[in-house]
Every structure is written in structure tokens, then in C-alpha cells.
Amino acid sequence: MITYEIIKECLDILEVNYTDLTEENGGIAVCFFDKETFSHEIYTNIHVVNDELVSFISYADDYHPEGDLLAMANRHNYRSHSPRCYIDDDGDVIMHQAFVLAAEVSPNYILKDVIQATISLTMEAFSNFELDMEEFSSRFSNKD
Amino acid sequence: MFTIDQIRSYTDRFGVPSYVDDDGDLHLNFAADNDFPHNVDVVVLIDNDRLSYIAFPSDYHPDNLEYKVNRANMRRNFPTAVMSKGELRMEYSFYISEDVSEEYIYDTCVRRILGSIWNAFVEFDRDDIEEE
Numbered sequence: 001m002i003t004y005e006i007i008k009e010c011l012d013i014l015e016v017n018y019t020d021l022t023e024e025n026g027g028i029a030v031c032f033f034d035k036e037t038f039s040h041e042i043y044t045n046i047h048v049v050n051d052e053l054v055s056f057i058s059y060a061d062d063y064h065p066e067g068d069l070l071a072m073a074n075r076h077n078y079r080s081h082s083p084r085c086y087i088d089d090d091g092d093v094i095m096h097q098a099f100v101l102a103a104e105v106s107p108n109y110i111l112k113d114v115i116q117a118t119i120s121l122t123m124e125a126f127s128n129f130e131l132d133m134e135e136f137s138s139r140f141s142n143k144d
Numbered sequence: 145m146f147t148i149d150q151i152r153s154y155t156d157r158f159g160v161p162s163y164v165d166d167d168g169d170l171h172l173n174f175a176a177d178n179d180f181p182h183n184v185d186v187v188v189l190i191d192n193d194r195l196s197y198i199a200f201p202s203d204y205h206p207d208n209l210e211y212k213v214n215r216a217n218m219r220r221n222f223p224t225a226v227m228s229k230g231e232l233r234m235e236y237s238f239y240i241s242e243d244v245s246e247e248y249i250y251d252t253c254v255r256r257i258l259g260s261i262w263n264a265f266v267e268f269d270r271d272d273i274e275e276e
Contacts, residue, residue, distance in 0.1 A: 055221060070210045077217065077226045081194070081237045084224040086217040098221035100252045106243035113242055 002054045002101040002110065004028060007046055010115045032119065038127040044119070052102035054081065054114065058095040058122045065093065065130050076129055077135060083122050085129070093129060095122050145240055146195060146249055151188055154254045172258070176202075179266045186261065195253055196237035197223065199261045201245050204232060206269045216268055225268070232268070234261045 004022050011018050011030070019029040027047040033040075040060040047055050067070065069087045076085040085098035097118045101110065128136060148170050155162055161173045170188040183202040188195070206212055209227050216225040223236035240252050267273045 051210075053221070069269070070214050073217075074210060074213055074227050077224050077235075078228060081196070081235075081239070084222075085216055086214050088218060094218075096221075100256055101248075103251045104245035105248050108242050109240065109242035113239055117239060125259035 001051050001104075002010060002048055002052055002099075004048050006128075007048065007054065007115065010111045013111060014119075015118055016119065018055060030119075032123055034123060037123055040126070042123060044122060053100055054097060055096065055098040056118045057128075058083070059088075059092050060097065060126050063126070064091075067130070069093065072129060075133070076125060079133070080121075080125060080128070083125055085120065085125065093126070095125050097122070135137060145193060145244075146190065146253075148188065149189055149252060150249070151190075151195070154250050155258070158255075158258075160258075174262060178260065182261070182265070184265060186258065193241040194237050194239050197235065197257060197261060199234040199265070201221070201232060201265055204265075206232065212268060216264060219273055220260070220264055220267070221262055222257065225264065234264050236261070 004020075004027075007028055008018065008020065011028070016030060021029055027045050030040045030044045030046065032044070038060070039142055040063045042058055042060050044056055047057070049055070069091065073085040073087050073093065083095040086094050086096065088094050099114050101114070116122040128139070131139065148168060150162060152162055152164070152170055154174055155170075163171050165171060172186040174184040174186065176183050180201075182204045184199050185202070186197055186199045188197055190196075198268075209230065209232060213225040213227045213232065214266065224233040226233050226235055236257055
């Protein structure tokens with residue numbers, strides 16, 4: 001089971017600021033910025049559906065990489081486990097990760113393997129998005 | 145946390161033919177049906193705390209693949225469609241370093257994801273599917 005309350009408790013533990021938009025069905029909004037890693041703000045919307053599905057949908061503000069975006073998104077998905085990437089109808093690069101949490105899991109699993117990992121990997125995914133295979137390989141020897 | 149034998153014991157419940165290759169990876173052979181008339185080989189790999197699935201359809205070559213791969217990823221929560229050397233495959237992995245129940249492994253990490261992978265192939269070339 002997963003709820004917005006559990007998500008907010010985890011974000012508090014991780015000391016991540018968020019905006020609660022649940023009353024407007026907007027989920028929970030989080031903004032990340034780490035100039036050293038990626039020079040655009042990353043906005044993540046966290047949605048919970050039926051107390052069992054949680055999804056993280058992220059985009060980077062004013063981020064318009066040049067090149068064949070569909071090929072770049074596929075390249076990302078080919079070499080990275082998560083989050084998955086797609087190009088939306090507006091041509092924006094979207095990072096998306098979803099989890100089904102219907103069966104019992106520990107609080108630490110939600111905190112570390114779901115929320116903390118997704119936040120960290122999303123930042124990394126945007127940071128690596130434009131790296132070609134050679135550049136990526138030199139940074140990582142395996143999918144992470 | 146989980147083993148190939150454990151995962152295979154779960155997939156055996158569904159009656160899916162399987163074998164373990166020389167690398168210790170589990171292969172599941174899903175037979176074609178009316179919804180998706182191509183056999184699908186699903187490889188299940190365990191690497192430390194990660195349980196991964198890679199699904200390869202047999203003799204399936206939809207046109208405009210790159211566009212449809214992106215469309216599939218836009219409208220489904222999982223698995224991830226990937227184009228590799230001009231061929232389609234579906235992937236998903238679970239990173240589990242903390243405690244989860246056996247029910248979670250069985251129901252979410254095996255039963256549901258295998259169903260999602262099959263449905264992703266069924267819906268892949270359809271134009272009438274809404275985004276999830």
C-alpha cells in the first residue's frame with residue numbers, strides 16, 4: 001500500500017521540499033536543482049493511484065537538447081534501467097518511473113529503493129541524456 | 145533476497161515452459177496467441193539486488209519502430225520498450241535492497257510484470273490505446 005501521506009513522510013525524512021497539490025489532484029510536486037550535476041531545474045510530479053501505484057514524472061525546465069530526440073530517448077532506455085525516458089507530444093524530454101506497491105514492503109524499501117533512488121537516478125538521467133555511447137561508457141561501466 | 149529458483153517456482157505456477165541457461169539466467173517461453181501471434185522469450189536475470197526482465201518477440205517487425213517505441217513508453221507505466229539494432233524488446237527491472245514480502249516478489253515482481261510485458265506487445269502496434 002502506498003499513500004500520499006507515506007510519500008510526504010519520506011520526503012520529510014530525506015529533507016526534500018515539496019508542494020502538496022493533492023487537493024487539486026495535482027499530486028506532490030518536487031523541484032530539484034544541482035548546478036554541478038545539471039544546469040536546469042528538474043520538476044517531478046508524484047502521483048498515487050488507488051493506494052497501490054506511485055509514479056514519478058519529471059521534466060527539466062527550459063531544456064531543449066539538440067538532435068534526434070527519439071533516438072536519444074531510446075539510447076537512454078537502452079543503457080539505463082531507470083527511469084525510463086520518452087518524448088512527449090510537446091517535444092519535451094520526460095523521465096518516468098512507476099512502482100506497484102500493492103503487496104507488503106518495508107518502509108525502508110519505499111524510502112530508499114523507491115523514492116530516494118528515483119530522485120537520484122532522475123537527476124543522473126537528465127545529466128547523462130546527451131552523452132554519446134563513448135562518453136557514457138567512460139563514465140559508467142554498467143547499467144546502474 | 146531472491147533467487148532464480150525462487151522466480152522459476154513462481155513462473156511454474158503459470159505453466160510457462162522455462163529453462164535455465166549456462167549463465168544461470170532463466171528463460172521463459174511464452175507462446176503466440178490470437179492477441180499477439182508471436183512467441184516471446186523472456187530472459188530473467190538476477191544481479192545482486194536487481195531482478196531484470198528482457199523480452200524478445202520472435203519474428204516481429206513493426207514499421208516506424210522508433211516512433212512506436214516512444215509511444216509505448218509514453219502510454220504505459222511499464223515495461224520499457226527499447227529498440228536495439230532495429231529490433232523491439234521490452235525491459236523492466238526491480239532494484240530491491242531493502243525488505244519486501246514474498247507476496248511482493250510473487251505478485252508484483254513476477255506475476256504483474258509478466259502480464260504487463262505481454263500486454264505491452266499486444267498493444268504495441270495499436271493506434272487506439274490511451275495513455276495510462
